Amino acid sequence: MSRIPARFAALTSQGRKGLVTFITAGDPDMATFQKILMGLPTAGADIIEIGMPFSDPMADGPSIQLSSQRALKHNIALPNIFEGISAFRKVDTSTPIVLMGYYNPIYRYGAAKFSKDAAAAGADGVIIVDLPPEEADELLPHLNDNGLNFIFLTAPTSSDQRLPKIISKASGFIYHVAVMGVTGTKSADANLVHADVARLRRHTSLPIAVGFGIKTAAQVKAIAAHADAAVVGSAIVDVIAEGAKKYPGQADTIAAEVHRFVKDLAVGVR
Amino acid sequence: MALVQTPNTFRAGADENGHFGIFGGRYVAETLMPLILEVEKAYNAAKADPAFQAELTSFNTHYAGRPSPLYFAERLTAHFGGAKIYFKRDELNHTGSHKINNCLGQILLARRMGKPRIIAETGAGQHGVAIATVCARFGLQCVVYMGAKDIERQKPNVFRMKLLGAEVRAVEKGHGTLKDAMNEALRDWVANVENTYYAIGTAAGPHPYPTMVRDFQSVIGNEVRTQLHEAEGRLPDSVVACIGGGSNAIGLFHPFLDDASVRIIGVEAAGKGLATGEHSASITGGEPGVLHGNRTYLLQDANGQIKDAHSISAGLDYPGIGPEHAWLHDMKRVEYVSATDTEALAAFQLCSKLEGILPALEPAHALAYVTKIAPQLPKDHLMVMNMCGRGDKDVFTIADALGAQM
Numbered sequence: 001m002s003r004i005p006a007r008f009a010a011l012t013s014q015g016r017k018g019l020v021t022f023i024t025a026g027d028p029d030m031a032t033f034q035k036i037l038m039g040l041p042t043a044g045a046d047i048i049e050i051g052m053p054f055s056d057p058m059a060d061g062p063s064i065q066l067s068s069q070r071a072l073k074h075n076i077a078l079p080n081i082f083e084g085i086s087a088f089r090k091v092d093t094s095t096p097i098v099l100m101g102y103y104n105p106i107y108r109y110g111a112a113k114f115s116k117d118a119a120a121a122g123a124d125g126v127i128i129v130d131l132p133p134e135e136a137d138e139l140l141p142h143l144n145d146n147g148l149n150f151i152f153l154t155a156p157t158s159s160d161q162r163l164p165k166i167i168s169k170a171s172g173f174i175y176h177v178a179v180m181g182v183t184g185t186k187s188a189d190a191n192l193v194h195a196d197v198a199r200l201r202r203h204t205s206l207p208i209a210v211g212f213g214i215k216t217a218a219q220v221k222a223i224a225a226h227a228d229a230a231v232v233g234s235a236i237v238d239v240i241a242e243g244a245k246k247y248p249g250q251a252d253t254i255a256a257e258v259h260r261f262v263k264d265l266a267v268g269v270r
Numbered sequence: 271m272a273l274v275q276t277p278n279t280f281r282a283g284a285d286e287n288g289h290f291g292i293f294g295g296r297y298v299a300e301t302l303m304p305l306i307l308e309v310e311k312a313y314n315a316a317k318a319d320p321a322f323q324a325e326l327t328s329f330n331t332h333y334a335g336r337p338s339p340l341y342f343a344e345r346l347t348a349h350f351g352g353a354k355i356y357f358k359r360d361e362l363n364h365t366g367s368h369k370i371n372n373c374l375g376q377i378l379l380a381r382r383m384g385k386p387r388i389i390a391e392t393g394a395g396q397h398g399v400a401i402a403t404v405c406a407r408f409g410l411q412c413v414v415y416m417g418a419k420d421i422e423r424q425k426p427n428v429f430r431m432k433l434l435g436a437e438v439r440a441v442e443k444g445h446g447t448l449k450d451a452m453n454e455a456l457r458d459w460v461a462n463v464e465n466t467y468y469a470i471g472t473a474a475g476p477h478p479y480p481t482m483v484r485d486f487q488s489v490i491g492n493e494v495r496t497q498l499h500e501a502e503g504r505l506p507d508s509v510v511a512c513i514g515g516g517s518n519a520i521g522l523f524h525p526f527l528d529d530a531s532v533r534i535i536g537v538e539a540a541g542k543g544l545a546t547g548e549h550s551a552s553i554t555g556g557e558p559g560v561l562h563g564n565r566t567y568l569l570q571d572a573n574g575q576i577k578d579a580h581s582i583s584a585g586l587d588y589p590g591i592g593p594e595h596a597w598l599h600d601m602k603r604v605e606y607v608s609a610t611d612t613e614a615l616a617a618f619q620l621c622s623k624l625e626g627i628l629p630a631l632e633p634a635h636a637l638a639y640v641t642k643i644a645p646q647l648p649k650d651h652l653m654v655m656n657m658c659g660r661g662d663k664d665v666f667t668i669a670d671a672l673g674a675q676m
Binding site: 054056057058059061065072075077078104105108109129130131132134135154155157158162166177180181182186 | 444453461560
């Protein structure tokens with residue numbers, strides 16, 4: 001069963017908000033990715049999003065596009081990602097893992113097999129960027145059968161009429177996209193987020209995480225003030241890119257740089 | 271294997287959720303969903319509005335130059351000694367291809383929606399030129415995304431777009447072709463939803479685009495029906511068109527889908543040959559998948575990563591195909607075949623010399639298939655091929671391929 005509700009309940013009892021960190025599976029290579037993943041909870045990640053690399057990440061800005069390309073150079077595919085999660089689960093049984101990506105690799109793998117294998121590996125939920133509620137029904141029952149949460153995106157453009165349609169299929173938490181744009185470009189505006197989250201709360205009691213355009217501890221703090229968690233992706237991926245350039249092949253050093261950065265971000269929710 | 275269930279009509283799609291069988295749909299990020307639902311609503315209203323249709327017809331007539339002629343290719347017919355070959359001369363339209371049909375429709379719609387900024391993707395530059403043209407005509411800001419590789423091989427069209435006042439943004443990502451240009455256009459749209467209309471150039475993308483673009487392009491097939499009736503007093507026996515995304519083809523095919531006697535053939539680009547893996551034949555060499563907002567046949571690897579297409583023709587250089595074609599293939603209503611770079615080049619030269627028409631490299635693929643089948647068909651077989659673009663833009667590519675000095 002999903003670890004996500006338990007984690008949000010724990011955060012509430014600790015009286016603080018959550019930090020969600022995004023890294024792309026296999027970036028810059030599988031060994032370094034694994035090192036980074038293993039250390040994220042200690043560094044301060046409350047929930048971990050793992051990007052499933054795709055050749056055409058249409059909702060992503062340059063940072064995450066490049067991270068996908070670095071991973072795909074090593075032909076990272078779903079079985080590699082499941083292995084990585086299984087290894088993580090041997091040492092961490094409580095930090096939720098959410099798989100994030102685009103639908104085509106899952107469709108090719110098979111929605112049923114994907115759900116079964118992801119759950120068996122120890123994943124807790126999925127976010128599929130290009131699967132709006134209108135197209136979600138071919139995956140949803142398989143996720144439900146395997147106890148995985150289906151985390152939907154909401155956007156500033158999602159109207160009050162539209163939100164119930166999204167929320168009726170959502171579980172785990174709602175991922176609110178803070179900016180109109182792709183990942184890692186514009187900066188999230190805390191005032192707009194405040195208004196959007198207030199609007200979302202009228203429709204759902206699910207926890208709300210906010211992402212896109214959050215890069216610093218100060219932004220994490222400002223956004224998390226209005227939500228249940230803040231998501232940082234591109235900024236972390238940039239640290240990985242820089243580390244891979246500066247310290248090629250040195251998984252420990254790159255991972256240490258990433259963990260230091262996450263530790264700084266985590267100050268925003270502590 | 272189960273028999274394909276033949277529907278009562280092949281012309282009813284897409285359904286209300288934008289599906290053609292399992293194909294089509296709206297696979298887009300949530301940020302875009304309200305936008306495409308708005309486009310759909312606006313399009314449905316426009317479609318039902320006689321004033322919109324009258325305005326479109328007027329611009330088609332006086333600005334684009336419609337109807338385009340249906341021309342009996344007498345010397346090619348004699349050369350093959352078989353089927354009687356007609357060209358639908360959509361290369362004679364303003365801007366030199368069928369793309370203007372769609373651009374006029376979509377820009378009139380964007381005006382109704384009050385969007386002052388237009389974005390588009392382009393491969394060969396034909397859609398880019400057509401959209402830049404119509405934007406100039408209506409005083410709209412126009413940004414065209416084009417792969418860096420395509421900019422290199424389609425320089426005349428790039429300069430044309432600039433002369434027309436459009437901003438051409440080079441896309442270096444991926445392999446710098448149409449697929450990458452479409453990714454960038456979608457990213458632009460997500461970031462500028464308030465003031466921007468995305469004019470997709472082919473009958474693909476999220477619903478309602480495949481249906482809407484088909485409707486605007488169906489003027490081609492509707493005219494052929496009337497014109498061939500005037501010339502020959504009957505329906506064609508076959509219609510042939512090239513397919514990248516498939517907008518010229520669906521425009522020609524759609525009005526004939528329910529005429530069982532009409533054989534319908536779509537010609538994909540086989541590039542260097544299907545066996546080499548370097549081609550753009552999504553139906554012949556691809557598998558169903560989800561990209562750019564729709565489910566369709568895609569060139570992809572076993573892990574679902576999209577492969578790069580290859581074709582000498584920039585306009586066919588796309589790893590997918592419009593979802594209605596994917597469905598028509600599965601329904602076995604349309605035959606999808608392919609022609610290689612080399613075959614298209616040979617057809618280009620033949621047509622230039624025998625008919626005095628330089629076809630674009632895209633319809634040269636359709637003609638390449640015509641050269642294969644026409645000689646075997648009886649003399650009373652009426653075949654209509656869509657000459658959907660003119661070849662002036664391709665002369666540099668062709669000179670290069672033939673090893674000729676200009």
